[in-house]
Amino acid sequence: MNGIPHGVAVLDTKLCIVEMNTALERLTGYSSLDASGVYGDFIFRSNLGRKGKLFREVLESGEPAVTEGDILTIHHRKIPIQFTISPLSNQDQKRVGLLVVMEDLSLQQASQENRRGCRGASHILGHSKEMLKVFDLMPVLAQTDASVLITGETGTGKDLIAESIHKSSKRARHPFIKVNCGALPEALLESELFGHVRGAFTGAVKDTPGMFRMAQHGTLFLTEIGDLPLQLQVKLLSVLDDRAFYPVGGTKKVHVDVRVIVATHRALRAQVEEGFFREDLFYRLNVLRLHLPPLRERAGDLRLLFDAFLNELSGQLKKDIKGYLPSVLELLHTYDFPGNVRELRNIAEYCVNICQGQKISSECLPAYLFDLPGEHPSTNGTEERVVVNKGKRSIPEAMPNQPKPATANGWQEIEKEMILEAMKKTGGNRSQASKLLGWGRTTLWRKLTRYGLS
Amino acid sequence: MDESAGMMKILVTVENEAVAGRFDMVSETVVALYSRGELQGKPKIFLVSQPSAEELCRLIMKEEVGVLICGGIEERHQKFLTWKGVQVLDAVIGPYVLAMELAAKGELEPGVILPGSVA
CATH class of the missing domain: 3.40.50.300 (P-loop containing nucleotide triphosphate hydrolases)
Known part of the structure; x- marks a missing residue:
């Protein structure tokens, strides 16, 4: 049986395992020795109906059956399977058990x-x-x-x-x-x-x-x-x-x-x-x-992914979400996504859960997105500059002349210059400088320390 | 689970007196309260009209279950329950009463085939 590339098990008339091949050992996570004598479907964990209904039908009727279903592995994976269940008889044509062949359909699907x-x-x-x-x-x-x-x-x-x-x-x-x-x-x-x-x-x-x-x-x-x-x-x-x-x-x-x-x-x-x-x-x-x-470097993918997540999650959570206001996407574009696609999915899930209407608005977004930049750990210093509105983040201002962060070092130099410029303009007043830069005082203090400017 | 008082609320998924093979296809569960390994009161039986892993997760949360004993469980449900603080003892094969008793004593391991499972 080990030569067969699919999972194969022999069951007795009580539907207990007599033998399994190595392919099935790998699929289920149990060795043939451990599984021997155990009720087959406790090892397979198939969805073929309760109490091994299909297995019993084949055993009683003697008619082979082919059906698609799935199994749950010991590693928590659901694998689509084509089951071929055939009766086994001895020389006297007396039914002695079943041969179950399980073909993994993951690749085809x-x-x-x-x-x-x-x-x-x-x-x-x-x-x-x-x-x-x-x-x-x-x-x-x-x-x-x-x-x-x-x-x-x-x-x-x-x-x-x-x-x-x-x-x-x-x-x-x-x-x-x-x-x-x-x-x-x-x-x-x-x-x-x-x-x-x-x-x-x-x-x-x-x-x-x-x-x-x-x-x-x-x-x-x-x-x-x-x-x-x-x-x-x-x-x-x-x-x-x-x-x-x-x-x-x-x-x-x-x-x-x-x-x-x-x-x-x-x-x-x-x-x-x-x-x-x-x-x-x-x-x-x-x-x-x-x-x-990272997601922030995948131009255009933010919208595609956000749409896909909203579509998937509104279906899963049985919500009738038709879309979102343009301001939502604009705000998302100002965020760095240190947690990347996983974080975007979590934001989409939050929105779908919170939204009471059909369109997601800025109010449905998690509050931390409105915090000032620098309040979150940034992975490589590619924070964006935003207009500050009463201490909250809002839609980014069009800044055509703003230098782009080509490299981490390049951005650090630019940021250092911005800090020095702000400090010069405010006569060294940190509170005013932080307002001018659109940062919190703590963020400015942190950056001053980081660049050795304190 | 009220660990300070040594209380442990266990939910086991059941099929034919054994731990059910799959979490998402369960229609019967038993909930029991143990204190220092001893059963407290009478276990409660919950019947699920439409087998669904999500419904079962809701029941586990509602009943404030501390330990779940089950057969196969999908990764997303296992992770969700673990994240919610439920100890998941999955892939357990064998009589559900024995599984509960061992779990109450802290002696049940995930993936174990218990005595009494072999015909």
Whole structure:
């Protein structure tokens, strides 16, 4: 059964598992040994009706059945499945059980979605030239088997891109497993990634395969790779080179065929220079690199995404939102979105929940959007200048001659000059200077300190 | 969950005396209050007319449940409940009464196959 690329299970007449193949072990997250004797649908978690209705019908009628549905994996993913359920009989033609074949339809459904006109890949939207570059590169990344390093600020969609690359690759029928390297302490992370043998440490009561083995023939997505402890970086490098490792406490080498995609919001090169990240691993992972632009650099995508989120969320929350006033978009354009697309989605969700009418107005936006710039942490100093209206943010003034922040350093120089100019005009009065600049006094004080002007 | 008084309110999704296979297809839940591992009062049964994960999330919030025991659960519901402070013990297979007793003693792990699950 292990030669079959789909999940296969043999059930007895009580609909309990007799055997599962390795593809189904990966789909469900349970080993055949652990699942043996357990009621089948507790392992599959399918939506084929309560109390295994369809399985019973096939068992009673002897007629095979083919149907589409889904299963929920142990990793909380819902996977669309085509179920083929066939009766099994012995030599006396007596029914002895069922053969259940489960074909993963994720890839087919994703390609159908793409054909329906979604721009880019599956749920990733964008028509800015920065995103089109990303979309152009993705099929190339999907065709190879090399490691991919995805970089970008938080909320730019690194996880979605990684999953999309997996779904477009030849490994799409096999598992896509995500591990957050920053979420677990070193000892647990090692066991999570590489598995452990029984008795390896206190509490290790049984063998655990680990995520590398769970992702066999598929893709392992290591997010927040910049947080991977140095000791595990060595082990990861060794796995990438040899495609084999020793589980924690194990003496038998395990061979794996897994593609590794990693992502981080940190500047890995800087981490290498500071000694927090191994240089050899950096070069090993940096074979193919994909940088996701922050939302503020994706010209035109803000409106597309906001429209899409409002449409999706008003449907989900059963609201009759028809659109928004132009001032809403204008205000959104003045905001930096340090949380990027994720933050925009949260803002859209807030609007849809708060809005009582059919059109979203500025009053439906979260209050923090009206705070003065500088009150929020800015990721690279690309704050925009706004007209101050009673201490609140309002629609930006047309400033055709305002220098654009071409680089972070360039902007810092401009900002420094603006501060000096304001201080000169107000005779060194910080309160007046902060008003002139449209900042709070604290922001001005912070910036004066940052630029050594205090 | 009133931890200061050692009280723990547990909700378990049920199908045929076992923990139900899927959170989004549950029509029966049992809510029980435990204090230091001991059952307090009579467990309450809640029947859901239209199985829906969102409805179940609402029920969990309304009942101020501290611990949820369930089978498969989608990531968005699991994250939502965790964010709301509910301890989610998911992918549990086995008799629901045993699952509740173990959870009340802090001995239930997500993904466990309990004794009594094997035919």
